[in-house]
């Protein structure tokens with residue numbers, strides 16, 4: 001993960017709010033050179049005009065791209081695993097956790113348990129490669145509206161990369177990301193900026209501006225993106241801060257708060273624009289079990305009141321049991337299985353079973 005992309009103020013926190021000018025500026029500064037650098041570093045087969053033209057052709061025909069995913073046979077035909085874009089595993093790209101000679105890396109990937117129809121977010125055949133390393137390799141996932149979805153998966157499998165595609169901080173090399181009917185990679189900068197107002201984002205450390213007190217942090221999106229007067233802003237912020245138990249902390253600076261309080265303040269800020277979609281990247285990391293449970297309760301309560309599509313990334317199985325309506329398990333660049341929580345916890349898929357039971361025996365090993 002690149003620091004410059006998301007850490008304009010390293011003293012303040014790991015991340016900054018998605019709509020902040022810092023993030024917008026950082027994207028402008030870093031995204032293109034990073035992509036240019038990646039392309040230079042990429043293997044010839046990936047960066048060649050041929051493969052780019054092939055990718056564009058597939059993008060032009062969304063229908064055939066989708067068919068290619070679902071019906072994709074990916075035969076080994078003697079030369080190793082071949083991806084949908086014709087790139088060969090081990091020769092043209094590598095996938096973390098997949099051996100270069102693995103002819104059948106998706107043998108545990110059984111797909112959706114239940115196809116959801118009312119999806120707020122659709123990820124369609126997304127491929128994303130950094131240099132030779134392919135992180136997402138034809139990922140398909142629908143996240144249902146009005147539910148709390150959880151994406152689980154081993155460390156380094158691309159969960160945060162996935163969130164960044166949804167909010168338009170990263171663009172897919174191939175495939176599409178559709179949010180509320182709009183294709184994110186096709187949006188103009190202005191439209192993307194507008195779309196981001198639909199999002200609330202809570203990053204790992206709350207991502208507060210270190211130089212602003214808690215109230216100003218929470219008020220920031222309202223001052224930035226609305227023409228509401230200060231009285232109304234104060235009313236909204238007070239309500240949100242009270243909801244997260246920080247009614248008395250308005251004038252505290254972020255470095256005066258505990259990690260849990262910073263996360264709650266980040267949550268309050270993520271909610272002030274009444275977002276239709278809220279994303280949490282490991283809201284529970286670094287919290288003790290009781291505070292994790294309390295944060296889960298809070299997420300559930302706010303969701304019950306406001307609705308919308310919530311997507312939570314976490315390693316914590318307790319969090320999954322407590323708050324998830326829908327679970328998707330990501331591994332080797334694709335969703336192994338997705339579906340309602342109870343079905344996934346009872347899945348007989350070997351990998352899903354191992355992961356959700358934290359079992360040492362199964363397809364996932366330490367390497």
Ligand SMILES: Nc1ncnc2c1ncn2[C@@H]1O[C@H](COP(=O)(O)OP(=O)(O)OP(=O)(O)O)[C@@H](O)[C@H]1O
Nearest residue numbers: 001002096130135154155156157158159160161162
């Ligand atoms: N901008 C980038 N440039 C190059 N590689 C990247 C970039 N962003 C992510 N990666 C790589 O992509 C892989 C997946 O990263 P990601 O942060 O999405 O993992 P994760 O599933 O969120 O892991 P964790 O559970 O540890 O947070 C990692 O190997 C990471 O190094």
Ligand SMILES: [Mg+2]
Nearest residue numbers: 159160161281
């Ligand atoms: Mg992550």
